[in-house]
Ligand code: SAH
C-alpha cells in the first residue's frame with residue numbers, strides 16, 4: 142500500500158445498545174494504542190467505522206442510509222476506507238458487501254477488535270470476518286468514555302433465544318468474564334476516578350462463573366472495588382432472584398434502578414415470545430422489589446404487534462403497564478428478524494394497527510412517567526453531574542440514583558461530582574431541582 146494512502150485517522154459512529162457503546166470505546170482504545178488517531182469530525186477521517194445494530198429493521202435501515210451518504214465522501218476522497226462492524230456485520234457478512242460495494246471491511250461481533258490487524262494485513266485476517274470463537278476476552282480492556290463513568294461487559298452473547306430476537310444469532314453463546322477479572326477491572330477504574338460503573342450483559346442475572354452468581358458478583362464489586370455508584374443492565378424476569386433484591390437492599394452503592402423488560406402483558410404472547418415467565422410471576426417480582434427497596438425506579442421494554450397479538454392481548458399490556466407504574470419504558474413495534482423463530486409466524490398485525498397500538502402505549506406511559514416523576518418533588522436526590530444542559534448554559538444536568546435526568550441552575554460544579562439536589566418540579570421526561578443543603 143502506498144504510504145499516502147495509509148489509514149492514520151478514524152471516526153466511529155455507534156448504533157444500538159450499551160454493549161455496542163462499550164465495544165466502540167474498546168475498539169477506539171485498541172486502535173489508538175496501535176498508533177491510529179481518533180477524530181471528532183468524519184470529514185477528517187481516513188477510516189469511517191460504523192458499529193451497527195440489527196435488533197430491528199429500522200436500526201439496519203439507518204446504517205444503509207448512512208452508507209449512502211458516505212458513498213458521496215468516498216467519491217471525493219478515494220482512499221477513504223469504510224468498516225462496518227458489530228451486529229449487522231455479523232448477520233450479513235459478505236451479503237453486506239454485495240449490497241453496498243463501497244464497504245471495505247466487515248467484522249462481526251467476535252472479530253471487531255482485530256480491526257487494526259486487518260488494516261495492517263496481518264496473516265490470518267481478511268476484509269470480511271464473521272466466524273465466532275475467535276475472541277480473546279481477557280485481552281479486551283474495559284474502557285471509560287467519560288472520566289467519571291465506566292462500563293464493564295460481564296458477559297457477552299445470549300442463550301435465551303426469545304423468538305423475536307436476533308441478538309443470540311449475532312452475539313453468539315453467552316460467555317462470562319471471571320469474577321476476579323471484573324472486580325480487578327472495577328478497582329482499576331475506581332483508582333482512575335470512575336464514580337459510576339455499569340455492569341453490562343444481555344441477561345446479567347444468568348451470570349455464573351464457578352461459584353459466583355450475579356448477586357455475589359454485584360456484592361463483591363460493591364464492597365471490594367471502591368466504586369461509589371454501581372448499576373447493571375439488563376435483567377431477565379425469569380432469572381431475577383430474591384437474593385439479588387436482597388443484595389440491592391443491603392448494599393448502598395448499588396443504585397436503586399431495575400430495568401426489567403416485560404415485552405407483553407398477555408401470557409399467550411409471552412409464551413409465544415419464549416419469555417418463560419407469566420404476567421402473574423412478573424407482577425410478584427415487582428411487588429417484592431417494591432417491598433424490599435423503599436425507593437426504586439423500575440423501567441422496561443415493550444413490544445406491540447407481535448404475530449397474532451389480538452386487541453385484548455394488547456389491552457393486557459396496557460393494563461400491566463398501568464399496574465406496574467413504570468418510571469419509563471422503551472416501546473417498540475414488532476419487527477421481523479430473518480432467521481428467528483418468530484420470523485416463521487405470519488406477521489399478521491397490520492402496520493397501521495401496530496402504529497396505533499404503539500402511539501397509544503407511548504401516550505399512556507408518558508402520563509405514568511409524569512405521575513411517577515411528580516412523586517419525586519420535595520425529595521433530595523444525589524445527582525452525578527454530567528455537564529451543562531444540552532439546551533441551556535444556565536442549567537446543569539445530573540443523573541439521579543434512579544437514573545433520571547435532573548436539571549438545576551448552573552454553578553461552579555465540575556462534571557463527575559455527586560451533589561444533593563432537591564427536586565422542585567418535574568415533567569414526564571426530566572426532573573428539575575436546586576442544590577440542597579444537607580446536614
Ligand atoms: N437483552 C435484553 C434486550 C436486548 S434488545 C433483554 O432481554 O431485555 C432490546 C429490546 O429490543 C428488547 O427488550 C425488545 O423489547 C426489543 N426487541 C428485540 N427484538 C425485537 C424485534 N424483533 N422487534 C421489536 N422489538 C424488538
Ligand code: SF4
Nearest residue numbers: 299301302303306308
Ligand atoms: Fe434477545 Fe431475549 Fe436474549 Fe434479551 S434475553 S437479548 S430479548 S434473546
Ligand code: F3S
Nearest residue numbers: 157158194195196228
Ligand atoms: Fe445491541 Fe443491537 Fe447488537 S441491541 S447486541 S447492538 S443487535
